[in-house]
Amino acid sequence: MKTFAASSALALLAGLGLASAALADGEFAGITIDAKLIGGQQYEALYARIPEWEAKTGAKVNIVSQKNHFELDKEFKADIASGSITWCVGSNHSSFAPQYPQLYTDLTPLVPAETIAGFVGANIAAATLDGKLVMLPRAQFDVSALYYQKSLYTDPAKAEAFKAKYGYDLAVPETWDQVRDQAMFFADPPNFYGTQYAGKEEGITGRFYEMVIADGGKLFNDDFSPAFNSPEGKMALQWFVDLYKAGAVPPGTTNYLWDDLGNGFASGTIALNLDWPGWSGFFNDPAASKASGNVGVAPAPKGAAGVRTGWSGFHGFSVTEACANKEAAASLVDFLTNEDSQTLESAAGPLPTRTAVWDKVIAAAASDPYKSEVLAAFQETAKTAFPVPKTPYWIEASNLIYPELQAAILGDKTVDEALQNASDAVDSLMRENGVY
Amino acid sequence: MYRMRLPPWLVLLMPAFVILLAVVAIPLVLSLYSSFTAFQLTRPETITKWIGTFNYQKAMGDANFWAAFGRTVLLLTVALNLEMLLGLGLALMVAKVTRGQRLLRTMMMFPMMFSPILVGFQFKFIFNDNVGLLNNALQSLGLTDVAIPWLVDGNLAFIAIVTAEVWTSTSVFAILILAGLFAIPQDPVEAARVDGCTPWQTFRYVTLPFLMPFIYIAMAIRSLDVARAYDIVQVMTAGGPARRTELLWTLIGRTGYVDARMGYANAMGYIAILLSIVFTVYFFRKLTTARTSLGMGD
Structure with missing residues (x-):
């Protein structure tokens, strides 16, 4: 089992070249992106990919806080109140996002349209508040x-x-x-x-x-x-x-x-x-x-x-309005939610938010009746899922x-x-x- | 050129003034000011939106706030009295021990060393209706065949919370009373015995009056603690269900940090502080009376 997991991880890492191809070498050299990310064992596999992005772009990621969403929520509110939004990338959640109407920037001009088109439409709609795309969803889609x-x-x-x-x-x-x-x-x-x-x-x-x-x-x-x-x-x-x-x-x-x-x-x-x-x-x-x-x-x-x-709800990554290097921050967010990142995360069970990754996950589970049953049930439920009301x-x-x-x-x-x-x-x- | 020279005493006191100003006065004034504004954490600009006494009027007219206030007073009264009685008993027993007393004193302080959050989780598990230790024990012993909803029923949840509070803080009373027992002069105790007093009479009329100043100090310290009770209750019930265990600070904490309505939370906080002031003044008065009766006061 361990061998299988290791070889799967290797296969996934080998595929990283594809996702990173869009990044220009050393594009953000000398830039440091401070990030406040959700913490927990299940999220660490994705963060292990960050050095890949750093190597490609020349930028550095400094994780300044890692907590669960409820604690992050309190920290964000304290940051907003004290005017100390000195960080660029934050973990976000569709249930919490409407509370911070001024905190995050619109990602639409910062991320290529074809990237956004790769996500499940309903997820992008739920991540759009007052016409602003406030986050890119990661492979942590939740519906019951x-x-x-x-x-x-x-x-x-x-x-x-x-x-x-x-x-x-x-x-x-x-x-x-x-x-x-x-x-x-x-x-x-x-x-x-x-x-x-x-x-x-x-x-x-x-x-x-x-x-x-x-x-x-x-x-x-x-x-x-x-x-x-x-x-x-x-x-x-x-x-x-x-x-x-x-x-x-x-x-x-x-x-x-x-x-x-x-x-x-x-x-x-x-x-x-x-x-x-x-x-x-x-x-x-x-x-x-x-x-x-x-x-x-x-x-x-x-x-x-x-x-x-x-x-339904989902986790995502956002870029702050106060960020001095929005392009670099958006590039990191794009990387953490791209096809390879989502494939890596959803291999452990969570549901993806990219159409192509859904197809991959279903194909990979074909030989496992339980996993197939799980995916079929959740995919069917996801078709008519709806987010929380969009009010702060x-x-x-x-x-x-x-x-x-x-x-x-x-x-x-x-x-x-x-x-x-x-x-x-x-x-x-x-x-x-x-x-x- | 004239240079203003401050008197040396003021120069020496200046660091203390600056520190007090920075860590006590400024936050206090700021929070008092914000209680008169519509300040919301997520909208920093609202701190300048002056709304007068609206927050205070709202709190004064809020039945949920007063219910939480009353519940906090009840918790304070029950927990403090139970802790005092148990702490007194514990201290009297430990004082009689001639061998291993140091070890016992150290062991007695163990509950105080636990983080309140941990104590909350521990008792939340013990009182869980489905997989909890207590219900499983009661069911295994054949004492009940139902799942007793310890943390759901208002009265039972109150008992559960009091149990956790008492478990973690009885030793505060025990340690302070024990210190009092060691400080009692033996002459009056021996004189009482020679005069034919029973052990109960000796305790009631000689030992206890000597202990009262120590008991009131412990009461004053713990009343401040319990009036601010938050962590244990937040973990065990979060003030619920249906506000059945809502205390002042679970309500204020949620209003301020989850709902982000800091102005309103601060207004409730300032009203709540009255509770602490009343209890502190009461216990200090009792302390002065007890000391005076022993000839220790002015």
């Missing part, structure tokens, strides 16, 4: 598909009992109503739960947001006034409430975020789990997951409007919405009260900031 335990669908006794109770055949769910039925049917607390969901912060707001869309509603009107206090919003929130009340989800789910959810499904105690692509390898790894060998993956189910849930107040609005969603889920408020309170709070926020 449905992981499930396959054995639950091969047990004739379960199939018979389910049909007797719900009146239709037990099969991998295609709608969120079916997920609700099946989650309640499979649940056997405290040892086994039907499903689970992220229960706090942007996690639950995002899940609610995609459910509202799938049910035919919307979170905000065009002027960014709240639109979720609607029949569709109530239907969406009721889904979360029903599952909690029925004991079909772990009682602590309102405190869970991504790691808790991933570890929960890997513990083998969860039947159905809407989750990100990055977990696919972990879930099927016998050393890490009790569900390994029993994991199926299906596209995200559809809501009442026949629309799939598809809250997304995170702030989310912080007002999620405690109300939790209050409804836990029974402190009714669905109507919770959505009314959340809607009033978001309305005040938008008015206070002069949005309308």
